[in-house]
Amino acid sequence: MSSKIPRHIAVIPDGNRRWAKQEGVNYTKAYAAGGAATHVIIEEAFRSGVECLTFWAASEDNLTKRPVAETKILLALIRRELANILKNDSIIKHKVRVRVFGRFRELLKDTKVNELVRELESRTKHFSDHNLTVLLGYDGKREMVEAIKVIQRNQLKPSNEAVEASLWTHELPPVDLVIRTGGEPHSSAGFMMWLTANSELYFTNLFWPSFTAKEFHRALLDYETRRRMHGA
Secondary structure, X not given: OOOOOOOEEEEEOOOHHHHHHHHOOOHHHHHHHHHHHHHHHHHHHHHHOOOEEEEEEEEHHHHHOOOHHHHHHHHHHHXXXXXXXXXXXXXXXXXXXXXXXXXXXXXXXXXXXXXHHHHHHHHHOOOOOEEEEEEEEEOHHHHHHHHHHHXXXXXXXXXXXXXXXXXXXXXXXXXXXXXXXXXXXXXXXXXXXXXXOOOEEEEOOOOHHHOOHHHHHHHHHHHHOOOOOOOO
């Protein structure tokens, strides 16, 4: 195992809909293929020694601005994949703490999703070897605004430490590597803006359903060659 494995990897799994068009399949099959890829990468990441893995499962816009029919497909996928994480032996084997952050409760208003999240977080809250974070109904700008509100409410003196402690993701370490699939090399919606301030970035033209364990290791090898500047 390399001594330069990133401690924290964050993934923006883009390209499910474009993969559907490329493969000539409907969105249901595309999202299902994306879900399968997610579980492969969860296993591969923790097996490789990654301590923290974060997935941006859906943005606020994903849950509010897409056509109703597609949103229903996405909701069904969210329910299924949360249930699959509950049944995933890797979570127990690798002692993974699972947490879900974002505005999914108020945006989805879905009892089943809320129940699955509660059960996932409750079952795994005592684990500390690894962390799996799911961002659902997440917007990085929103997270920052909410952190500012916490600072104001608690009458704290503004500082780096106060901001970091007030984030939804405050218990996570800085992100070492951001992986974005889908061939569009950019960030979106202030994605984890505080924790990714000094991250290395890895972009691939592959759409998320085509992102394999082999491609994941290609990203790790690329990271090994980087000279971390940490903002310098």
